[in-house]
Amino acid sequence: MALSTQPYKGARDFYPEDKRLQKYLFGVMRKAVEKYGYEEYDAPILEPLELYQAKTGEEIVNEQTYTFTDRGQRQVAIRPEMTPTVSRMVAARRQDLAYPLRWYSIPNLWRYERPQRGRLREHWQLNVDIFGVADLGAEQEIIEVADYILQTFKAKRDMYTIKLNSRQLVDAMTQDYLKLSEVEAFTLSKLIDRMHKMEPGEFIAQAEAILSPSERESGLSDKFQALLQSKTLEDLPAELQQHASVEELRKLITALTNSGITNVEFDITLMRGFDYYTDIVFEVFDNHPENNRSLFGGGRYDGLVSLFGVEPVPTVGFGMGDVTLQNFLESHNLMPQLYSETDVYVVIIGEIYAQAQPAIKKLREMGLKVAVGIGDSKIDKQIKTAVKKGLHYAIFIGENELNNESFVLKNLEGQTEEKHSLERIVSIIKDHRKNR
RNA sequence: GUGCCCGUAGUUCAAUGGUAGAACGCCGCUUUGUGGAGGCGGUCACGAGGGUUCAAUUCCCUUCGGGCACCCCA
Numbered sequence A: 001m002a003l004s005t006q007p008y009k010g011a012r013d014f015y016p017e018d019k020r021l022q023k024y025l026f027g028v029m030r031k032a033v034e035k036y037g038y039e040e041y042d043a044p045i046l047e048p049l050e051l052y053q054a055k056t057g058e059e060i061v062n063e064q065t066y067t068f069t070d071r072g073q074r075q076v077a078i079r080p081e082m083t084p085t086v087s088r089m090v091a092a093r094r095q096d097l098a099y100p101l102r103w104y105s106i107p108n109l110w111r112y113e114r115p116q117r118g119r120l121r122e123h124w125q126l127n128v129d130i131f132g133v134a135d136l137g138a139e140q141e142i143i144e145v146a147d148y149i150l151q152t153f154k155a156k157r158d159m160y161t162i163k164l165n166s167r168q169l170v171d172a173m174t175q176d177y178l179k180l181s182e183v184e185a186f187t188l189s190k191l192i193d194r195m196h197k198m199e200p201g202e203f204i205a206q207a208e209a210i211l212s213p214s215e216r217e218s219g220l221s222d223k224f225q226a227l228l229q230s231k232t233l234e235d236l237p238a239e240l241q242q243h244a245s246v247e248e249l250r251k252l253i254t255a256l257t258n259s260g261i262t263n264v265e266f267d268i269t270l271m272r273g274f275d276y277y278t279d280i281v282f283e284v285f286d287n288h289p290e291n292n293r294s295l296f297g298g299g300r301y302d303g304l305v306s307l308f309g310v311e312p313v314p315t316v317g318f319g320m321g322d323v324t325l326q327n328f329l330e331s332h333n334l335m336p337q338l339y340s341e342t343d344v345y346v347v348i349i350g351e352i353y354a355q356a357q358p359a360i361k362k363l364r365e366m367g368l369k370v371a372v373g374i375g376d377s378k379i380d381k382q383i384k385t386a387v388k389k390g391l392h393y394a395i396f397i398g399e400n401e402l403n404n405e406s407f408v409l410k411n412l413e414g415q416t417e418e419k420h421s422l423e424r425i426v427s428i429i430k431d432h433r434k435n436r
Numbered sequence B: 001g002u003g004c005c006c007g008u009a010g011u012u013c014a015a016u017g018g019u020a021g022a023a024c025g026c027c028g029c030u031u032u033g034u035g036g037a038g039g040c041g042g043u044c045a046c047g048a049g050g051g052u053u054c055a056a057u058u059c060c061c062u063u064c065g066g067g068c069a070c071c072c073c074a
Helices: A016-035 A060-065 A083-092 A138-152 A165-177 A182-193 A201-208 A215-217 A221-226 A244-256 A322-331 A351-363 A379-388 A400-406 A422-435
Strands: A047-049 A067-069 A075-078 A101-105 A108-110 A122-131 A162-164 A264-266 A280-286 A293-298 A315-321 A342-349 A370-372 A393-397 A406-412 A416-420
Touching: A016 A122, A016 A138, A047 A083, A047 A293, A075 A370, A083 A122, A083 A315, A083 A400, A122 A138, A122 A322, A138 A162, A138 A280, A138 A293, A138 A315, A162 A165, A162 A244, A165 A182, A165 A280, A182 A201, A201 A221, A215 A221, A244 A264, A244 A280, A280 A315, A293 A322, A315 A322, A315 A422, A342 A351, A342 A379, A351 A370, A351 A393, A351 A400, A351 A422, A370 A422, A379 A393, A393 A400, A406 A422
Parallel strands: A162 A264, A342 A370, A342 A393
Antiparallel strands: A047 A075, A067 A075, A101 A122, A108 A122, A122 A315, A162 A280, A280 A293, A293 A315, A393 A406, A406 A416
């Protein structure tokens, strides 16, 4: 029985053309976030399991995290997300760092799931966080950065919507306004998270199941449903309008709108999966009918750093997954044509490989990325190889060329050939590289 | 973990209760200093196991693999 050539379930092989795409995506991300002064960090893919047990969210830790016991009997997890790790790093140097801290990373993360569209077991996720800013300026900047990245990918505003909510508003709603117990409030928040995926009747039935009999009788269910109909902050009941979080959301929406980000809206049903969010949360939704889903999101998590026994550090951040981003870009036709890194293929004619070396070396010294047709004596095969690799140019080097110091430059797309000196060839190819 | 769909050449697909075809690809030849056109030739497949049957790639079951949705989430 031969070995399988398939990659591990839910993980991807990156062939050169795939890696090229990944490099493009990551390159755009890096360039965008660095424009805002964010610095790259990294960390191990393995962490002690208990790092995730405190705040990540029950299901993710218990059922979706890859774990094993190492030879020293330690419980080890393959990181399912980056936020606990970066919080650990900040806590470790809590006193030494220059706040506000602007950090980013593009780690690969693992979750044991059944793969499907937009979700695999291994994915790469841009994590962007700002540490040490307690006021709304942090949310504003983080959302601006998130938006800027999409803009850099040439997305238009009608392609996506940025939805905002506040965990504090949700708490005020469930605990103060509806007077639910903490357990009921938590269960209800998870249910609200799924509201848009359910039939209204089904949703009501499940919501009522959470409430106690006396709560049902006092008409709480109606009150609750009316609440969820709120499409804007102004639709909220007067009692809730007084809550500080409403004013915060209002300020944030105004600030973002003023800076040109007009596709933001309040969404009372937005929850986010992680338990560590403490205040404002946001999520970016794809508006494309074929890919109508959450793309990525984030929010404020002021309590994580202090889990490591140091003074709290207020934090806002988000994580953008590569798989969903790719779906987004494909749905909206925003994927660019990508080319090989290699500039030119040298076709060797005859047994002159050794004699051709100085010319090849010169091409590289003058700045070209040069692949040489070794291993094949036949010219047609060498040309075919270059075409198949998607290169634009081939240079022929044979006895005549070496004697005359004039080389045939073949444009593999236009099927044209010109004879030039090496210097001239290099400048032609460099021009082409610049313009594509 | 639950549900639905699907496993046939390298790839995308087809047909059939009597052991399979195409397209593209690949290899060779078609002027041994020129590819992508055309021509000729060639290469390569029924995921695995069991059952029903005279006979299974086809029907049934199991298993493995893949896809999609749910759960959850990026």
